[in-house]
Amino acid sequence: EVQLVESGGGLVQPGGSLRLSCAASGFTVSSNYMSWVRQAPGKGLEWVSVIYSGGSTYYADSVKGRFTISRDNSKNTLYLQMNSLRAEDTAVYYCAREYRGYSYGYSHYYYYMDVWGKGTTVTVSS
Amino acid sequence: EIVLTQSPDFQSVTPKEKVTITCRASQSIGSSLHWYQQKPDQSPKLLIKYASQSFSGVPSRFSGSGSGTDFTLTINSLEAEDAATYYCHQSSSLPYTFGQGTKLEIK
Numbered sequence: 001e002v003q004l005v006e007s008g009g010g011l012v013q014p015g016g017s018l019r020l021s022c023a024a025s026g027f028t029v030s031s032n033y034m035s036w037v038r039q040a041p042g043k044g045l046e047w048v049s050v051i052y053s054g055g056s057t058y059y060a061d062s063v064k065g066r067f068t069i070s071r072d073n074s075k076n077t078l079y080l081q082m083n084s085l086r087a088e089d090t091a092v093y094y095c096a097r098e099y100r101g102y103s104y105g106y107s108h109y110y111y112y113m114d115v116w117g118k119g120t121t122v123t124v125s126s
Numbered sequence: 127e128i129v130l131t132q133s134p135d136f137q138s139v140t141p142k143e144k145v146t147i148t149c150r151a152s153q154s155i156g157s158s159l160h161w162y163q164q165k166p167d168q169s170p171k172l173l174i175k176y177a178s179q180s181f182s183g184v185p186s187r188f189s190g191s192g193s194g195t196d197f198t199l200t201i202n203s204l205e206a207e208d209a210a211t212y213y214c215h216q217s218s219s220l221p222y223t224f225g226q227g228t229k230l231e232i233k
Contacts, residue, residue, distance in 0.1 A: 035222070037170075045162075045170065045213055047222040058220050094169055098217070101176060103157065110176055111217045112160045116169040 002026035002115050004095050009120030016085050020120055022078040022095030030073045033098035033111055036080050038091035039119075046091075049080065050098070063089075085124045092119040128152055130214050132225035140233045145201040147228045149214035154194045158218035161190055161199045164227075165210045173212075174199065206232050 008020040022034070036048040049059045049069040057069050068081040078095050096113035103110060129152040139145055149159065157177040162170035172181045174190035177197055187202040201208055209232045214225040 044227045045164075045215070045224040047224065050220070050222070060221050101179075103176065106156055110158045112172065112175040113162075113170075113215070114172050114175070114181065116171070118169050 002097070004097065004115055004117035006093065006095055006117040006120035009093065009122045011123045011125065012085055013126050014086060014124055016124070017081070017083045018085065018122060020080040020082065020093055020095075020122070022080075022117055024076050024078065024097070027097065027115075029071050029076050029078055033100070034069075034071065034078045035096045035098055035113060036069060036078075037094045037096055037113070037116075038089075038122075039094070040088070040091045043091075048093070051078070082122070085122075087124050090122060090124045092121050094119045127221055128155060128216050128219060128223050130216055130223055130225040132212075132214060132228050134228060135226065136229045136231070138231040138233055139204055141204055141206055143204045145204055145208075145230065147199045147201075147212055147214075149192075149197040149199070149225050151195045151197070151216060155216045155218035157193045158216055159190075159192065159197045160215045160217065161188075162213045162215060163208075163210045164213065170213065201230075204230075204232070208232065 003025045005023045035050045051057050051069045066084045070079045095117045097115040098111040099114040131150045159177045161174040164170040178190045189200045211227045211229045
């Protein structure tokens, strides 16, 4: 069964750090694009970061320079290192697999988030 | 950044009713638009990929249409279990973005 399980959330003070983990089963993390998406309390979904199968990484402006996405192929696990945390980073953090499809009409690949974890909660507060 | 604007923000509907949710992109995104359903305290679930392709296991009452900048999610014959918030999402270009969400309440 294809599954993602996040862990590592918790309460941290402003300015602190936290590392989230996302353990995958049923597929290989390094062969897929993988994203982190967060949801602040009572708010909508916000994309945070993606790591491509080739290793390239991209970030939302709101976290650029503070968060780092990475993976451990031997553990089949995705990570999100979060530094200099702020109150506005308080959210449920989800990891998601981005599956690849192909459009013959547009002759291009496209990606969509087909598998999501249950999320891990990060609270930044003093 | 591509902005996705959904309408309505909230809708109260009765079972068996037909529901239409729209998502407008601030620039053309081809068909790289996907729809998710999120129930309270659950993670989002994929309903429709690439504007109109139903995801495996999704009930046939859910359908999607559109391309370019205007997209629609349609739920035919609404059921009580469809009470949720629905999000559109574009993967045409980074940063990926989501619509603000449409909350469906079942009367």
